[in-house]
Amino acid sequence: MASKRMTYFWSDWPPASQERLFKFVLTGVAGLCFAVLVGLNLFTGALGQQIAAVKQEYGLVVPLVQEITTLRAQQGDLAGLVPEEAVRRIVEDRVLGDYVQSLRSSRIGENRDGVQVTFAGLTLIMLTDFLQDVRDRASLQAPEFTLTRNPDDPRLADVHMVLAR
Structure with a gap:
């Protein structure tokens, strides 16, 4: 072959x-x-x-x-109020009173008044609506913000924030 x-x-x-x-x-x-x-x-x-x-x-x-x-x-309709009172009004308007663990005034720097707020068990939508009202209605910003997962229900969040102008 x-x-x-x-x-x-x-x-x-x-x-x-x-x-x-x-x-x-x-x-x-x-x-x-x-x-x-x-x-x-x-x-x-x-x-x-x-x-x-x-x-x-x-x-x-x-x-x-x-x-x-x-x-x-x-x-914003709450821009003239002190931060603590503005945040209290927003919490009341948003019916978030059951979620507030603490809300107290604090001093940010030398001449800035602020408020510390701690929420437990918020949904993301509740948190974003609250933050939008804080920005738009009270003209507050969050120089300190801590978001953690809720230990009881991992779908919810625990939030600690400091709000100030």
Whole structure:
């Protein structure tokens, strides 16, 4: 049995034709690589321009958002009250009295009045609603905030926070 030799379609061609074929293939691969590199370069350039445009647009929006936040905080119905009284009113309005473990006034720094609040067994929705009211209605911020899982029910949270203007 004679072993069959693997032959390629160009094996029977004259050497000059084989040489032209390989030069053509080499030129084609080089041209394809060049086209891919040029395409990628154009794509990344356009993407860079798009990112720059979005950054510029973001830069225009940020001051507006900060101004809106400041105005919203000044218009809160509880912004004129001391922090402890404002938080008590929000707790009453949100019916969170059963969840409050402690609520007492405290001093933040030298001249900032604040309030320390500890909740037990809150859902995430209750907490976010409370924090939104604290921000929007009383213009308070939380320089200290600790969130832990409730030991009795892991789906609930225990929260200790310090709120101040």
